[in-house]
Amino acid sequence: MRAVRVIAPAGRRSGWNGDAVLASAMVLPAVVALAMFQFLPLVTAVLNSLQSFGPFDRSSTGWVGLDNYRELFADPAFRYALLNTFLYIVLMLGFTIPLALLLAVLLDRRLPGSTFARNAIIGALAASEAVTALIWNQMYEPSSGLFNAILDAVSLPTQPFLTSGGQALVSIVVMSVWKDVGLPMLIFLAGLQSIPRELPEAAELDGADARQIFWYVTLPALRPSLVVALFMMTITATRMFTPILIMTQGGPQGATTNLALFSYLQGFEFQSPGTASASVVCMLVVLALVTAAQSFLLRGREAD
Amino acid sequence: MTGKTSERSESGVSRRAVLSGIAKAAALGVFAPAVIDSARAAAGKIDLGGYAGPTLTSEPVTLRFMRQDFTPDVNALLEKAYAEFKASFPNITVVEEKVPYGDLQKKMLVYVASNDAPDIMMGRTDFADAYHAGKMALPLQDYLSKAFVEDIPANLRSAASSGGSLYCSPWETSVMLLYFNRDMWAKAGLKTPPEVDTLEGGWTDEEFIAQLEDLNGKLKAAGDTKSWALAAAGQGNGGPGANYSQLESIWIRSQGDPTAPKSSSTYKTLAGISDDGRSVTGYIDTPEAIKGMRYYQSLFSKGLTPLGPVPNQFPGGLAATYFGGLNFTNRFRVPGMEPPFKWGVSPPPKGKIVFNGNGSDAPLVWAKSKHPAEAAALLAFLCNDTNRLAFHKAWGSMPSRTSLRKAMSEFATEQPFKLASALSDASYSVPRTPGYFDYFNAMNPAVKDIALGADPAKVLPDTAAKIDRLLVKYK
Numbered sequence: 001m002r003a004v005r006v007i008a009p010a011g012r013r014s015g016w017n018g019d020a021v022l023a024s025a026m027v028l029p030a031v032v033a034l035a036m037f038q039f040l041p042l043v044t045a046v047l048n049s050l051q052s053f054g055p056f057d058r059s060s061t062g063w064v065g066l067d068n069y070r071e072l073f074a075d076p077a078f079r080y081a082l083l084n085t086f087l088y089i090v091l092m093l094g095f096t097i098p099l100a101l102l103l104a105v106l107l108d109r110r111l112p113g114s115t116f117a118r119n120a121i122i123g124a125l126a127a128s129e130a131v132t133a134l135i136w137n138q139m140y141e142p143s144s145g146l147f148n149a150i151l152d153a154v155s156l157p158t159q160p161f162l163t164s165g166g167q168a169l170v171s172i173v174v175m176s177v178w179k180d181v182g183l184p185m186l187i188f189l190a191g192l193q194s195i196p197r198e199l200p201e202a203a204e205l206d207g208a209d210a211r212q213i214f215w216y217v218t219l220p221a222l223r224p225s226l227v228v229a230l231f232m233m234t235i236t237a238t239r240m241f242t243p244i245l246i247m248t249q250g251g252p253q254g255a256t257t258n259l260a261l262f263s264y265l266q267g268f269e270f271q272s273p274g275t276a277s278a279s280v281v282c283m284l285v286v287l288a289l290v291t292a293a294q295s296f297l298l299r300g301r302e303a304d
Numbered sequence: 305m306t307g308k309t310s311e312r313s314e315s316g317v318s319r320r321a322v323l324s325g326i327a328k329a330a331a332l333g334v335f336a337p338a339v340i341d342s343a344r345a346a347a348g349k350i351d352l353g354g355y356a357g358p359t360l361t362s363e364p365v366t367l368r369f370m371r372q373d374f375t376p377d378v379n380a381l382l383e384k385a386y387a388e389f390k391a392s393f394p395n396i397t398v399v400e401e402k403v404p405y406g407d408l409q410k411k412m413l414v415y416v417a418s419n420d421a422p423d424i425m426m427g428r429t430d431f432a433d434a435y436h437a438g439k440m441a442l443p444l445q446d447y448l449s450k451a452f453v454e455d456i457p458a459n460l461r462s463a464a465s466s467g468g469s470l471y472c473s474p475w476e477t478s479v480m481l482l483y484f485n486r487d488m489w490a491k492a493g494l495k496t497p498p499e500v501d502t503l504e505g506g507w508t509d510e511e512f513i514a515q516l517e518d519l520n521g522k523l524k525a526a527g528d529t530k531s532w533a534l535a536a537a538g539q540g541n542g543g544p545g546a547n548y549s550q551l552e553s554i555w556i557r558s559q560g561d562p563t564a565p566k567s568s569s570t571y572k573t574l575a576g577i578s579d580d581g582r583s584v585t586g587y588i589d590t591p592e593a594i595k596g597m598r599y600y601q602s603l604f605s606k607g608l609t610p611l612g613p614v615p616n617q618f619p620g621g622l623a624a625t626y627f628g629g630l631n632f633t634n635r636f637r638v639p640g641m642e643p644p645f646k647w648g649v650s651p652p653p654k655g656k657i658v659f660n661g662n663g664s665d666a667p668l669v670w671a672k673s674k675h676p677a678e679a680a681a682l683l684a685f686l687c688n689d690t691n692r693l694a695f696h697k698a699w700g701s702m703p704s705r706t707s708l709r710k711a712m713s714e715f716a717t718e719q720p721f722k723l724a725s726a727l728s729d730a731s732y733s734v735p736r737t738p739g740y741f742d743y744f745n746a747m748n749p750a751v752k753d754i755a756l757g758a759d760p761a762k763v764l765p766d767t768a769a770k771i772d773r774l775l776v777k778y779k
Contacts, residue, residue: 272774
């Protein structure tokens, strides 16, 4: 014990003791991986957004300052994609979070069929995004799809789910909610199962009914889970890509194009890596702003 | 016994065997070129088609070829051809990469940008100007005989060329024919589309749409709710906006006229782009183009064709008409593969002209290939008469050389083939610009939007402005 006490301060003086070296060594792989796969691409995207590129070999043809950004904001398709990105976020959060909470509460009660329901929801979450989009594409099909067959059976008019500007975005969101609701549900389920059983029991003894227990005991206790679920779903909604590409290719008339798809189109369909990078940077700014706003709002409530 | 044991290693391999192996390997190294030459001689001279480049190396070479996946029988033909080539040139190995058809050009651009592209890539004549401007492809006339190059019909040769050089070798010829289901028209008690073998005598746009409406009404009245007057497009990803170059451009560019004054909107509608290849405003949004797209839109708004992709609708007997290539004619003639109905062929509907786009698959040799002569020789070998005729017989497409068409008697005797020849002879290339990739990618969704109900008078000018912006970077 004495030897340890002597060595440790000496190590601190030099700035490096055995623990620090070991800790650094353990952290290093993660730091290197983050630097290579997170920060380097980010820095590259920012740098690329300030350059122009040859359309064939995609080599830089020089620095253009903020020209790519000016070009982007002058493009009505970009402004539309920016608006759609916010719409996806709002709709995804608006549908997914309440539904996930409801499902988590029901599953937590261990009603008959809970195991099957949980597995089915997790199964949807685990399914390939591309395969899911293809299946839903078929189900939305106007002449032979499942949904229109159901509408037809109850004598309701056929709906242009993916071909109408007014319905396509919502149709994609519905599919994504079905697929992605499992993740926030699991987060809420874990949160519910970590609430001490004494809390609702005490509230019940105090005369609170089920609704009051949920609003005043369960929900506040779930706030950390809610924060995590909101962040996760915001990120999911912002970078939604595969279902849009497969189901509508961004149409009709750009009604379902978000910033992720817009960036892809600029980079790979229209040979404009500079504009694509500028669009990606804008997408990151949107994501940062939304998550910062969420963080601020939810932190404020905690402080209260 | 002891001596023998001492000669063997622990693994049981004798020293004599090792020394003998080393000696054989050394001998093979020394005599390899001679061995290869004798193999070439033994295999006889293979027909390198129109190859007229330098003598091929006897050093070991691996050629990479990126192409689309064909049907198993066509893939087998190509593999057999590689084996033949390898038998004559044992030092040359061919490695293939098959890419989904729709991703070929995108993948090519990524490969070129990476500076590590396959030696041969399946391109399209549509992008000949891009291959030239981007220095992506080798000028093939340096490696091919004049006779071979001149055997390619002039309009197709022009489509595959840029700045006076041939940048890709047309693999086949694209034609778009109007197929019809004879039984379905008979059932409706209507006359079938005219079966002519020239560009004259087919239906006009108005007649085509009116006839389809009539047919549709009669089918519905007879309780047939499953059949469509016009099958969904089968090109590209299917459905509207599937392939502007080959299919939907018919509706716009047929409203143009090559004999009109160059400054007229009628001429510009056919051209599709300014002479310098930099501007489309005033070319794809003319009153004629808008009129053409209104015809196209009416096919959807009148319920004559599905709004989305429906695979195999026409071959399955669920549609009365279909726009398809000559491969359907060939496929339907194969015993055992006939469709469950009688069929016929008519020209596509006529606007001011009967329009046919000749954009075709066309392999190219990468400009930075380390083995340009060997790559060009392989390409020429794949394009020799034997290999091409076998390909066209299996795949069903139309040959891209005049001599091959002459060798196939059906082009002189049978109506679908004669009509295909006439369409090909009068065909037009895609609008000429190094930025055609952008043009094409902007037009496809615009066409789809129009099919889904957007006003052509708004969509076409918006798309023209968008394409103009996109083409700026090619200046």
